[in-house]
Amino acid sequence: MSLFDLSPPIGESSPRSPLADRMRPRTLEEFVGQEHILGPGKPLRVRIENDDLSSMILWGPPGTGKTTLAHLVARLTRCDFVPFSAVLSGIKEIKEVMAQAERNRRAGRRTVLFIDEIHRFNKAQQDAFLPYVERGDVILIGATTENPSFEVISALLSRAQVYSLKALTVPQIVTLLRRALADEERGLGKLGLKASDQLLEQIAIYSGGDARAAYNTLEAAAAASATGGELSQQAVEDAIQRRVLLYDKAGEEHYNLISALHKSVRSSDPDAALYWLARMLEAGEDRLYIARRLIRMAIEDVGLADPRALEQAVAAMQAVHFLGIPEGDLALAQATIYLALAQKSDSSYKALGR
Secondary structure (H helix, E strand, C coil): CCHHHHCCCCCCCCCCCCHHHHCCCCCCCCCCCCHHHHCCCCHHHHHHHCCCCCCEEEECCCCCCHHHHHHHHHHHHCCEEEEEECCCCCHHHHHHHHHHHHHHHHCCCCEEEEEECHHHCCHHHHHCCHHHHHHCCCEEEEEECCCHHHHCCHHHHCCCEEEECCCCCHHHHHHHHHHHHHCCCCCCHHHCCECCHHHHHHHHHHHCCCHHHHHHHHHHHHHCCCCCCECCHHHHHHHHHHHHHCCCCCCHHHHHHHHHHHHHHHCCCHHHHHHHHHHHHHCCCCHHHHHHHHHHHHHHHHHHHCCHHHHHHHHHHHHHHHHCCCHHHHHHHHHHHHHHHCCCCCHHHHHHHC
């Protein structure tokens, strides 16, 4: 049995699947957000509509539609879709999948190979894809929350188009939540729940632009509400609190939040950077871990554009070490703001890479 045999039909999900999975868009018209690449006449939409696909990297924060978009691309272009986990698969599995993809190509069928968290593959594993991408055996779609310039090998990057996805806005997430409440086939419509705009906005704000997080919160709140009733403030607050308690410093949420902080600093957005920092501090993240990541940001993203950024980050780490909580948190906040507002340069990083 191969990964081809295990792949679920595109666009289908079990009634027992999480709400976020059941509500995946089936058409481009249902897709919410990312108008800069999927709006009428925009680059990726044109390529999909013209069935003119090439390998691509989808880069963006968690819950912005990377996996959904990969499913849509395969569905609308009638390609075989093979999901591939960078966490669970190695070179042996890569070769097995590529051999089947080559047979598909000779039979006149195309294969979309979707690699979630491609940044977790090491250089040797990423190198293994190159000959198959070059020959056109597969259309590779990689998804990552990390900057592909740093995490994807240059040979693979040169053969793929990078599309940057943005965090969803509050109105966009409210639109998705309203759709889920009304949809009787895939969503929560059969429960007959009502929800105020204010309550849905609260869920959207808390989700931080992550549609999956918003769906999970709504589903948990709905499960605690009476059928045909009003979604209560208490049910939403309980669902949000449960999500905070489920934060795992060794799990996915740990990497999602630090990645979001890094991306916010890199994008020079101090408000967003402070938000993600506060989320990690509230969840009990190791302060020294955060400080080490801030030092990495100062070196990789600010660099020679502002050498004092490294001093700020190192000073924050020393303050955390000497002062502990809560005073050390203020030092982390100060360094985060400084890095987000600083000019950016990755020239040293790139020069060393050559």
